[in-house]
Amino acid sequence: MSRVLFKDLTKVFDKNVMAVDHVSFEVADKEFFVLVGPSGCGKSTTLRLVAGLEEATSGQIFIGDRLVNNVEPKDRDIAMVFQNYALYPHMTVYDNMAFALKLRKSPKKQTRQRVEEAAQILGIGELLGRKPAALSGGQRQRVAVGRAIVRNPKVFLFDEPLSNLDAKLRVGMRAELAQLHHRLETTVFYVTHDQVEAMTLGQRIGVMKNGRLLQIADPMTLYNKPVNRFVAGFIGSPPMNFLEGRIETEPLRFVQETFTLNLPESLVKQLAPAQGKKVTLGIRPENILPSDGIGQNQGIKVWVEVAELMGNENILHLKIGQNVIVARVQAHYAPKTGEILNIQFNTDKLHFFDPENEATLV
Numbered sequence: 001m002s003r004v005l006f007k008d009l010t011k012v013f014d015k016n017v018m019a020v021d022h023v024s025f026e027v028a029d030k031e032f033f034v035l036v037g038p039s040g041c042g043k044s045t046t047l048r049l050v051a052g053l054e055e056a057t058s059g060q061i062f063i064g065d066r067l068v069n070n071v072e073p074k075d076r077d078i079a080m081v082f083q084n085y086a087l088y089p090h091m092t093v094y095d096n097m098a099f100a101l102k103l104r105k106s107p108k109k110q111t112r113q114r115v116e117e118a119a120q121i122l123g124i125g126e127l128l129g130r131k132p133a134a135l136s137g138g139q140r141q142r143v144a145v146g147r148a149i150v151r152n153p154k155v156f157l158f159d160e161p162l163s164n165l166d167a168k169l170r171v172g173m174r175a176e177l178a179q180l181h182h183r184l185e186t187t188v189f190y191v192t193h194d195q196v197e198a199m200t201l202g203q204r205i206g207v208m209k210n211g212r213l214l215q216i217a218d219p220m221t222l223y224n225k226p227v228n229r230f231v232a233g234f235i236g237s238p239p240m241n242f243l244e245g246r247i248e249t250e251p252l253r254f255v256q257e258t259f260t261l262n263l264p265e266s267l268v269k270q271l272a273p274a275q276g277k278k279v280t281l282g283i284r285p286e287n288i289l290p291s292d293g294i295g296q297n298q299g300i301k302v303w304v305e306v307a308e309l310m311g312n313e314n315i316l317h318l319k320i321g322q323n324v325i326v327a328r329v330q331a332h333y334a335p336k337t338g339e340i341l342n343i344q345f346n347t348d349k350l351h352f353f354d355p356e357n358e359a360t361l362v
């Protein structure tokens with residue numbers, strides 16, 4: 001079994017930088033787990049704690065059933081792929097990939113077989129004789145992954161392995177990593193600041209901010225039921241729109257400086273504590289719809305600030321009073337900059353947050 005278990009793990013760097021703040025969670029056996037969050041939130045530190053490259057200030061880390069806090073990095077049975085790949089420049093691809101096995105004094109024949117197998121999986125068989133300087137970014141990335149594969153570790157640790165690749169290659173490699181996980185059936189602990197990467201790769205995702213884990217969930221739960229405004233805004237692209245206003249009743253409605261939105265009966269109970277109070281409304285771009293302007297809630301007037309026509313869909317930046325919201329609409333709906341439109345919000349897909357502590361109300 002190759003789970004990774006964190007029990008109340010904390011890492012404080014000198015000068016009192018709390019990089020990882022009392023974190024408890026489990027990366028399950030054979031799971032592809034992604035830790036995502038903005039720059040500086042503590043992702044790499046968490047990964048490096050698993051690898052043994054940093055020492056925990058307090059708390060425990062288990063790999064399988066073994067407490068590894070005091071186990072040497074080389075004895076932890078993990079393999080890490082770094083953002084910058086960290087290949088040995090003076091060695092060939094073959095030697096880079098074989099390096100860990102040579103250290104382990106594996107038999108030569110077995111080493112060759114493992115390296116060739118990994119090279120074949122990754123499609124870099126022809127490159128084994130080259131040095132890293134003679135490789136493209138994508139090829140170097142594959143070598144770095146290959147070097148991890150040959151070690152046949154209990155857990156793969158990936159630290160933003162795709163961030164040096166151009167957008168197209170990144171999408172390709174993302175799919176390859178997903179396939180690789182499927183094929184190797186090994187536990188993967190992957191960190192990235194890119195929420196698209198997290199959503200597409202992670203079976204479960206942990207969202208981190210300032211060293212704290214805010215929410216752990218599968219991608220759809222994270223998208224549909226974020227625990228707070230930060231998670232709601234971090235997951236999804238273009239991000240969720242937020243509007244400040246207040247809740248009034250009879251009938252239940254969200255009142256904002258330029259419009260009033262009648263809310264469905266189904267929300268009465270959930271919004272009861274917010275009656276008469278300020279709230280933050282959240283709505284995702286795909287839940288803002290063009291409207292004919294007729295009927296209740298059918299006519300929020302907006303001014304088109306920018307219309308980005310993408311071919312398959314259009315992204316509209318719409319001005320409502322002092323606020324700008326972003327809508328994602330079908331391609332045939334292509335208003336011009338400066339036009340006045342009627343829109344409606346899909347009231348089954350609204351989110352509400354407490355403006356003070358940012359916790360989710362609905």
Ligand SMILES: Nc1ncnc2c1ncn2[C@@H]1O[C@H](COP(=O)(O)OP(=O)(O)OP(=O)(O)O)[C@@H](O)[C@H]1O
Pocket residue numbers: 013014017018019037038039040041042043044045046193
């Ligand atoms: N060796 C160190 N000494 C002191 N502070 C450090 C050290 N390493 C990291 N930090 C601090 O710890 C915090 C978390 O850093 P970490 O590298 O884990 O962030 P990250 O989430 O990986 O960010 P990024 O997305 O930019 O890679 C940051 O505030 C960083 O400045």
Ligand SMILES: [Mg+2]
Pocket residue numbers: 043044045
């Ligand atoms: Mg990092």
